Amino acid sequence: SQKIEQNSEALNIQEGKTATLTCNYTNYSPAYLQWYRQDPGRGPVFLLLIRENEKEKRKERLKVTFDTTLKQSLFHITASQPADSATYLCALESGGGATNKLIFGTGTLLAVQP
Amino acid sequence: GAGVSQSPSNKVTEKGKDVELRCDPISGHTALYWYRQSLGQGLEFLIYFQGNSAPDKSGLPSDRFSAERTGGSVSTLTIQRTQQEDSAVYLCASSSYRLAGPEQYFGPGTRLTVT
Numbered sequence: 229s230q231k232i233e234q235n236s237e238a239l240n241i242q243e244g245k246t247a248t249l250t251c252n253y254t255n256y257s258p259a260y261l262q263w264y265r266q267d268p269g270r271g272p273v274f275l276l277l278i279r280e281n282e283k284e285k286r287k288e289r290l291k292v293t294f295d296t297t298l299k300q301s302l303f304h305i306t307a308s309q310p311a312d313s314a315t316y317l318c319a320l321e322s323g324g325g326a327t328n329k330l331i332f333g334t335g336t337l338l339a340v341q342p
Numbered sequence: 343g344a345g346v347s348q349s350p351s352n353k354v355t356e357k358g359k360d361v362e363l364r365c366d367p368i369s370g371h372t373a374l375y376w377y378r379q380s381l382g383q384g385l386e387f388l389i390y391f392q393g394n395s396a397p398d399k400s401g402l403p404s405d406r407f408s409a410e411r412t413g414g415s416v417s418t419l420t421i422q423r424t425q426q427e428d429s430a431v432y433l434c435a436s437s438s439y440r441l442a443g444p445e446q447y448f449g450p451g452t453r454l455t456v457t
Contacts, residue, residue, distance in 0.1 A: 262445060271346075271433050271448030272385070317384060321444065328373055328437055328444045329398060334384035 230255040230331070234318060238337040241308055249303040249336045251318035258320040261294055261301050262330065266315045275316075276303075308340045344368075346449035348434050354455045355424055363419045363452045367436030374417050375446060376409055377433045385433065391417065424456045 232253045241247050251261070260279045264272035278285045278294040278301065285292045291304040305312050315337050319330040347366045355361050367374050372393045377385040387401040391411045402408070406424075411417040421428055431453050435446040 260444065269450075271435070271450050272446075274445035274447070277443065277445060319385075328392075328439060328446070329375075329387065329390050330446065331387060332377075332385040 230322075232256075232318065232320060232331060232333040234316075234333040235336040236334070238339060240339045240341060243308060243310060243340055243342050245308055247305040247308050247312070247338055247340070249316050249318075249338065251301040251303070251333055253299050253320055256299070256320050256322060256331075257296075258322065260321050261292075262319045262321075263290075263292060263301075263303050264317040264319060264332075266317060266335065272317055305338075308338075310340045310342050313338055313340050346434055346436055346447050348432075348449035348452050350452060351450065352453045352455075354457060357426060357456055358423055360420065360422045361424055361454065363421075363432050363434075363454070365417045365419070365434030365436075365449060367415065367417070367434070368438070368447055369415075371436035371438040371447070372414070373437045373439070374411055375435045375437075376417070376419050377435065378430045379433060379451070380430045388419070388432075421454075424454075426456050429454055429456045 234251050262277045263275045265275055266272040276292045278292045289306045293302045315335040317332050317335045319332045322329050322331045349364045374391045376388040379385050389409045390398040406422045409419045431451040433451045435448045437446045
């Protein structure tokens, strides 16, 4: 069956360190993968998209990697700040590139301690 | 408006009643999605509208759930004969591949509580 897994435990790190979040999937062949941030009581906010033919994508302190052989994406936040504390969701395009239908993981709660 | 809006923000209803949830997407966005998020869970896909194509209803959990999108803009999600397990936050998102790529823009959600 199709499955998307993210770090099930909350991730606690110290301010200034790099946070690394994992997204693993099975039985999908996504055309792209997206990462979203969700704060309590709010809808998710888009952060980054990486396509199947891209290995790495960066945006300011954020970096995403995508390994279609391992079926894994890693999401890094460098020089983390308490304001980065939130739940981070990965999402796979599930229509083989023909649609923009996304399937979301359950999210990882990141807590950055000052 | 500048973003996706949803109404109401909160809805408390009695078991067995029908509810309607509204979504106003970003102007010009051709795609509209409904998701459901239960406490501590990820987003569960419900339904997807793309332009004038037939909607993808594959995520609707039962025939008590339906949605329509009028004039290619506003959408209404209807839940008939609500059950306690329908309690969740219902999120709407829109996107436009042509304008902004495949990323989705979410509204703030409607928190539904069935008592």
